[in-house]
């Protein structure tokens with residue numbers, strides 16, 4: 001079974017490579033990971049041609065323009081990578097018959113709801129990143145949902161041991177500073193890339209076995225938190241695993257006290273009820289997932 005992975009140098013992409021099974025069902029996996037120099041996602045024709053050339057059974061698209069604040073002043077690039085590239089992949093797959101697993105975000109919602117967002121809730125993104133991801137979803141659904149060739153996996157607040165994510169940034173700040181201000185009025189579900197990679201492989205397994213999950217799925221770790229709560233948990237586990245000695249004091253602040261170019265939803269928890277029917281493993285409480293991840297980091301510090 002040929003699987004084309006896009007975004008293999010990103011935090012989710014790396015986790016997918018490291019957790020890839022040898023087989024799906026009775027099929028050996030031929031995992032092809034292309035990076036930016038092999039395929040620039042801002043090049044629509046190149047994306048479509050690559051799918052035509054490789055004819056993968058699945059494309060896993062983890063690649064995205066993920067710089068939420070930079071996207072506000074780089075809207076063109078954000079839309080090319082997050083909307084037009086998925087459209088090109090979908091057009092290619094419509095011709096070749098392969099399926100697309102595409103990752104999307106809680107930031108397609110406006111955060112005005114006080115209950116977790118269902119997969120069918122109306123999208124109303126507050127920033128360019130969210131708008132471009134929402135348009136990418138729409139293109140994919142239009143082209144591939146009628147033939148059950150697409151699965152959009154929305155997730156939130158990814159944490160991992162790679163790249164420039166909140167966990168690694170916070171560990172550095174907690175080590176180096178006396179106090180750290182962290183926003184406490186934005187709420188979602190922190191999710192490790194390990195959780196999400198497992199969900200992705202499980203989904204491919206099920207689809208290959210002939211199941212037809214919904215075209216839009218939500219997957220995150222369980223429970224909700226603010227960035228402040230996550231920072232506190234990082235300090236706690238950092239101490240427990242001996243990564244931190246005397247962590248900085250963490251001060252809760254409001255979004256308004258930490259202005260950024262992009263607006264963010266105040267509440268973007270995703271409802272997993274429907275999606276849980278399609279995954280055959282338990283979801284994990286975010287603190288447990290984070291603790292396991294920090295435990296694995298301890299040798300690096």
Ligand SMILES: NC(=O)c1ccc[n+]([C@@H]2O[C@H](COP(=O)([O-])OP(=O)(O)OC[C@H]3O[C@@H](n4cnc5c(N)ncnc54)[C@H](OP(=O)(O)O)[C@@H]3O)[C@@H](O)[C@H]2O)c1
Nearest residue numbers: 007009010011012036040041063064066103105155157158
């Ligand atoms: N991070 C989060 O908190 C979060 C939350 C919700 C949803 N998501 C979604 O989850 C998915 C994975 O996110 P992530 O955090 O793993 O992303 P990431 O670490 O920022 O990685 C993004 C990947 O996209 C690639 N990329 C960007 N522009 C490209 C281009 N023009 N051509 C080719 N490759 C390009 C990057 O390649 P380079 O290494 O060459 O830059 C990198 O491999 C994305 O769809 C994202 O929207 C993320």
